[in-house]
Amino acid sequence: RKEVEQDPGPFNVPEGATVAFNCTYSNSASQSFFWYRQDCRKEPKLLMSVYSSGNEDGRFTAQLNRASQYISLLIRDSKLSDSATYLCAVFDYKLSFGAGTTVTVRA
């Protein structure tokens, strides 16, 4: 089983829609969780950290479910500029990345 798994998508959504997707992790002792955004042919950039209580940054909401070992990312009121691949990352002794979920927002 992979350490970190994501639905590759793509998720094709219209502007203004809400899109949500999950990332599962295998190590129950994992301590830190993050979401990154990666645009085509660019480096991943940190989108947000994921805290135990969940956190929100504008239109983006991240949540952690330790019992079921997954983190989620929800994007409200999608913009064309949200089109990207979203990578989740989980830290135990190293940072392990999922392969990414591709989101395409259409006009």
Next chain:
Amino acid sequence: SQTIHQWPATLVQPVGSPLSLECTVEGTSNPNLYWYRQAAGRGLQLLFYSVGIGQISSEVPQNLSASRPQDRQFILSSKKLLLSDSGFYLCAWGLPQETQYFGPGTRLLVL
């Protein structure tokens, strides 16, 4: 603020040629440094990490090596490139158990 530099941005090399990619970090001291490779349509694969000068840990056996001659310099090398070495090479820095920040990457094509 911290910045991370990588060069070159793109590289086309013949099979069997040597490789040297450089990464430097500014604005932080004694960071953990990482080399990742991302193949087309694939996830990030951790190749090497370093917690200090001269300290290198390899995650996967491969055709590559890494060195850290200075606190904020991390070098990825190969003596003889293989076709399978093609990919997007990303350097990252981070503090222990915290998130990592990536450089702009080097896109390597081995022909």
